[in-house]
Amino acid sequence: MANADTSQRILDIAERLVQTRGFNGFSYADIAAALNVTKASLHYHFPAKADLGQQLIERYERNFLAALQRIDEESKDARAKLRRYAALYREVLDNNRMCLCGMLAAEFATLPKSMREDVRHFFDANERWLAAVLQEGKRDRSLRFSGPAAQVAQTLLGGLEGAMMIARSYGDVARFEATCDRLLDDLES
Amino acid sequence: MANADTSQRILDIAERLVQTRGFNGFSYADIAAALNVTKASLHYHFPAKADLGQQLIERYERNFLAALQRIDEESKDARAKLRRYAALYREVLDNNRMCLCGMLAAEFATLPKSMREDVRHFFDANERWLAAVLQEGKRDRSLRFSGPAAQVAQTLLGGLEGAMMIARSYGDVARFEATCDRLLDDLES
């Protein structure tokens, strides 16, 4: 059976590489060098690059959803939840990374089908969570917006992903934070 | 001297490839196949891929700025200008493409230095134009917003780029338009 720890370490390195360079911007050789193993042994854990990519997204989504659940449990209202959601993105950017799925969305046309479906699944899950929080915010009066919550959720997701991508081009986290504040202030007014 | 027409046709193909697949997602072989020439003859026009990439961005920005100037000349007020600005993005998406520089922003870490600078230059030019239009909208009362125009401009640019990228993953232009409307309605209220 595959050593779970080794697989996880491979995924850790690969995740960083995809988030910084993109799925088409790294190779098995890069991971091998970082882990001091041969390319061949990577193929034992992930036979094809598409397998590696798919497991990357699925692990990323599991971890992300776990973080969202912690936010649900620990936040006092919907407004606080949104602020912590945005903070998740900022933490990624702090490490000079792009959201894994935001990066893959750019490369979408070149991805194997299984990865495409997983990317969309991640976005869907994010939007569902955001829409639920927005609805909750309307009830508890901590948030204010017009139109369907699902549409606000899409705008928020796109706004954060886009701001992240551009801010990374400038190596300027403050830039991301400013956009973040604008997007959220708007819902809190 | 290089045949200008051939160079332009090469750039046309390359532009489409970058906008759909990314700079690391295509090769000289792809262009050669589309144009029915050999890879070697492409190197006559663009010795290295970095040269091709740089000229791609610079031509893209020239064309984009020309479009912005037409908008300036033909629009009745700032509000109309913003709507036409957003329409530029939608037209790109209609062709199943991503904004050239939005795509390159994702691959930023893997780009040659000259291309990085050009990508940022494109964003800078966009933000300057947007900020000027926003200021104008404040004067002519066709737009309403709080805080610095430059910050609203950044939020708008990021919002459009992000919405574009995600909408393309779903092959759903309507999704982009909905986000667009939300972003702009907000400034017109």
Next chain:
DNA sequence: GTCTATAGGTGGATAGAC
């Protein structure tokens, strides 16, 4: 300007020893 031919490197992936 475009071609043939090729160099020199790297990509993902596999076979089989240990």
Next chain:
DNA sequence: GTCTATCCACCTATAGAC
């Protein structure tokens, strides 16, 4: 599980004939 060795396809790029 990891290794050596290797395959083959593809990559960017160049030399030199036409």
